[in-house]
Every structure is written in C-alpha cells, then in structure tokens.
Amino acid sequence: MYYKKYGDTDMLVSAVGMGAMRYDEEDVKAGRFEKCAEVALYAHEKGINFFDSAPFYCDDKSEIITGIALSQLPRDSYYISSKMNLGTVGGKCDADDFKRRLENSLTRLKVDYLDFYYLWCMLDLESYKKQYDILYKYFEQAKKDGLIKNITFSSHMQGNDLEKVIETDAFKGMLIGYNALNYRFRQAGITAAHNRGMGIVVMNPLGGGLIPSNQKTFSYLAEGTDLTVPQAALRFVASHKEITVTLAGITTKQHVDDAVKSVENLVEKPAKEICAEFESKGVALNNLCTGCAYCKGCPADIDIPKFMDAYNEKLLGNSIENRIKWHWGIPMEKAAECIKCGQCETLCTQHLNIMDRLDEIALLRG
Ligand code: SF4
Ligand code: SF4
Structure with a gap:
C-alpha cells in the first residue's frame, strides 16, 4: 500500500481509503453485518487504514458494520471518520443534541474518539454559514473533550465558494468530489487547501458511476497501463500530490483488490502536470458539463x-x-x-x- 501524510499532520494514511457507504445491499437488508464487516477487515489486511463512514449510509447500518470490523483491530492501526450536520439532528441543534449525535456515532463505531468529524455536505456558502454558526462551537468543544481529533468539512460547493471556506483556516481537512470529469474547476480549491496544510480526501472518484458504466468512452484513462478503466480512474485521482486519500466505494473483496492495485507503485505529481498530460491524450470530454456552476444565476431560475x-x-x-x-x-x-x-x-x-x-x-x- 502507498501511504501519504495527511496535510501538515504526522498521520500516515493509505492513498486509497474505504468509503463505507457501499456494503452489500442484500447482506445489509438481511442483517448479515458480520459478513459485511469481513470486507472492511480484508481492506485493513491489505493495508487500507482510512475508513469513511456516516449516519444514514447503507440504510443507517454503515457505522454499525464498520464498528464490528474496527473493534477487532488495534485502535492505532486505522483512522475513522463520521459526519454530522443540522439534517442529522432534525434541523435544530443545541449542545445536548450534538453530543447525542456524536455519542451515537462513537457507540456504533465502537471507538472512544473519531479521527475526523465532518461538518457534512455543505451544498453552498449560505448553508455552510448557517451550519457553521450553529455547530462549529460544538465541534470545538468535542475536540477539547477528546471525542474528535480533527474538525473537517465535506462539500459539494461549486466554483470559488470552496476557497472561501478553506481561507477561514477553521478546518484540518476537507472531503470533496473530484474525478476525471470535474477535475478542471476543482483544482483551485484543491491547491488552496494543500497550500494551507489541509488533508484532502476525495469522494466520487468514479464520477458517480459514470466512468465504470461507460468504459469504452473512458478507455483512454487506462491506455498504456495494466489497469482496468475504474482502477485507472482511481489512480488518476490518487496520483495528485495535493490529494491525500481517494475513497473507493467498496462492496466486495475484489473491490478492495482493485483499489489496492490502483495505487501500486504510485507516482505522485502536481495536479497541473497530471491534468496537462491527461488533456494531451486528446480526451473526448470537451462536450461534457463539468458541474462547475459558473453558469449559475439564470434569470429564469433554471438549474x-x-x-x-x-x-x-x-x-x-x-x-x-x-x-x-x-x-x-x-x-x-x-x-x-x-x-x-x-x-x-x-x-x-x-x-x-x-x-x-x-x-x-x-x-x-x-
Ligand atoms: S454548463 Fe455550467 S456547470 Fe456545466 S460546464 Fe458550463 S458553466 Fe460549468
Ligand atoms: S434564460 Fe436561458 S440563456 Fe438565459 S441564463 Fe437561463 S438558461 Fe441561459
């Protein structure tokens, strides 16, 4: 496994992490949690030490399943994250609501502390500011109490909004969507976060399933390698020097093997260089919308x-x-x-x- 330093901390994290939002649906429904947990244990055995869970993932069972796996491992052999926002506490929050939510995650994950706790899913600056004003002080208190180690945020923010949050220096790291489709417009945010010593975790490296389900279109990603197209898409993200962990959504042991293979002998390069090489392949993405949202503000209110x-x-x-x-x-x-x-x-x-x-x-x- 290839490991990277998480921002300016001493934490060494695996270049690919386990996104614990894709445990086998049938097994989850049938309550076969031990069987699901075996996949997380296999990921750990293969060197993955970064696990990303949250309430509501997998029919609200992700934390429980991940906890079954983690409780069998030494606490200093992995990093675990979970998330909260106003939505997870019914839209309003005082110190007790926050504590209940956090303790619920800790109990289900069977840990005394979380390595990363995300202010979750900030869609735009307006919702970010509202949630920050209400919740951030509780995050700080939980950190003082030793219940969380690092305060982080996750975002679907578009355009320059991401940079505005980064500039606050309120967060140790961030979780954002980044992939071979939307790479252009997120680079400024990634560079800004990297320059401020933040850890950067990437979700959605396969473009929401668009890349694996259109392998012919994206075959150029794997050209000149012995990787499959999804493996190459993971490697594209993981090779960025600025990106710390690339989260792979994992259901099976084969997915673990794919993720591990994608970072074998990884060579890190600056984002600019990777993207210039990528574009020199004459990539057929020119017609695709990248989701950058620079077009927002339509007078007819069309999204x-x-x-x-x-x-x-x-x-x-x-x-x-x-x-x-x-x-x-x-x-x-x-x-x-x-x-x-x-x-x-x-x-x-x-x-x-x-x-x-x-x-x-x-x-x-x-
Ligand atoms: S249509 Fe809008 S979101 Fe899509 S690429 Fe153009 S500016 Fe970006
Ligand atoms: S009204 Fe039509 S042309 Fe004008 S910004 Fe909206 S979508 Fe674009």
Whole structure:
C-alpha cells in the first residue's frame, strides 16, 4: 500500500481509503453485518487504514458494520471518520443534541474518539454559514473533550465558494468530489487547501458511476497501463500530490483488490502536470458539463448545471429523463422556460451550447 501524510499532520494514511457507504445491499437488508464487516477487515489486511463512514449510509447500518470490523483491530492501526450536520439532528441543534449525535456515532463505531468529524455536505456558502454558526462551537468543544481529533468539512460547493471556506483556516481537512470529469474547476480549491496544510480526501472518484458504466468512452484513462478503466480512474485521482486519500466505494473483496492495485507503485505529481498530460491524450470530454456552476444565476431560475449534467448522460449513451427525474428530481418542463438571454453560454467554462441543449430536453417532456 502507498501511504501519504495527511496535510501538515504526522498521520500516515493509505492513498486509497474505504468509503463505507457501499456494503452489500442484500447482506445489509438481511442483517448479515458480520459478513459485511469481513470486507472492511480484508481492506485493513491489505493495508487500507482510512475508513469513511456516516449516519444514514447503507440504510443507517454503515457505522454499525464498520464498528464490528474496527473493534477487532488495534485502535492505532486505522483512522475513522463520521459526519454530522443540522439534517442529522432534525434541523435544530443545541449542545445536548450534538453530543447525542456524536455519542451515537462513537457507540456504533465502537471507538472512544473519531479521527475526523465532518461538518457534512455543505451544498453552498449560505448553508455552510448557517451550519457553521450553529455547530462549529460544538465541534470545538468535542475536540477539547477528546471525542474528535480533527474538525473537517465535506462539500459539494461549486466554483470559488470552496476557497472561501478553506481561507477561514477553521478546518484540518476537507472531503470533496473530484474525478476525471470535474477535475478542471476543482483544482483551485484543491491547491488552496494543500497550500494551507489541509488533508484532502476525495469522494466520487468514479464520477458517480459514470466512468465504470461507460468504459469504452473512458478507455483512454487506462491506455498504456495494466489497469482496468475504474482502477485507472482511481489512480488518476490518487496520483495528485495535493490529494491525500481517494475513497473507493467498496462492496466486495475484489473491490478492495482493485483499489489496492490502483495505487501500486504510485507516482505522485502536481495536479497541473497530471491534468496537462491527461488533456494531451486528446480526451473526448470537451462536450461534457463539468458541474462547475459558473453558469449559475439564470434569470429564469433554471438549474442549468443539473440539466447539463443530465445531458451528459445522453452523450454517454444513457437516458436524460432518468437523470432529471430520478437523480435530480426536478421538473423536465423547467427546461422550456429559457428566455434565451445567452448569459449562461457566455459564462460556461466548457463553451457548451446550453440553449440548444435545453431546447432538446424541453422537447423530451412531451
Ligand atoms: S440563456 Fe436561458 S438558461 Fe441561459 S441564463 Fe438565459 S434564460 Fe437561463
Ligand atoms: S454548463 Fe458550463 S458553466 Fe455550467 S456547470 Fe456545466 S460546464 Fe460549468
């Protein structure tokens, strides 16, 4: 296993970590928790020492299953994280609510302290500020009490918002989505965090399943290697000098082996260099929306990044409708409300023909 230093700390963490949100669904449903835990134990045996869990993952069983595995291991042989935000305590929180939530995670994970506790899933600056104002003081107190070692945040924030949170220096590390699809617009945030000595953990390295389910399109990732396309996609992320841990969603022992293989003889390089090499392969991603959200602020209040993300599915041979209806849960008919002001196309970092794409989506609704 290849290990990296977590930010400016002394912690040595495995370059790939176990995202404990994908335990086998059937086994979880049937209550076969010991069997699920065997996969986490196998990951540890193969050198993975970073485990990422949270309430609600795997039908709210992830922490329980992960705890079964971790309780069989020496406490200094792994790092464990969990998460909380206002949503996990019913939208309001005082010191007791916070403590109950944290103690619940500790009990289920069978540990006395968490190595990382995330202010979880900050969607935008507004929700971040609200949650920070209410919750951060409780995180600090829990740290003083020895219940958590490091305060971290996880975010789906777009554009420059991420950098604004990093600049506060309130967090030891962050968890963000990064992959071969959205790498361009997240680099500034990654570099800023790295320069401030933060650890950077990456979720979603396979583009929400887009990469493994479209292996032909992404075959260039594995060119010149003995890796499969998903393994190569993990390696693409893990090779970034700035990125500390790449989380692989693991269900089976084979997934563990894949993750381990993806970082065999890893060579770290600065993000800029990796991306320049990547683009020199003539990558066919120019037509894809990267989700950067620079186009936001539509006067007709159309959530353009979500519609363009759905259009990606078409370019990859999948269904636009399924993505809009079932993944994003937004009304298809909204696409027809574009007033053709052109603002979004001027702002689009990928120079996409957004208006034409919306027209096409609008026609699908009938
Ligand atoms: S062109 Fe249409 S989608 Fe784009 S900003 Fe204007 S109204 Fe919104
Ligand atoms: S449409 Fe363009 S600007 Fe908007 S999220 Fe996609 S790539 Fe970014």
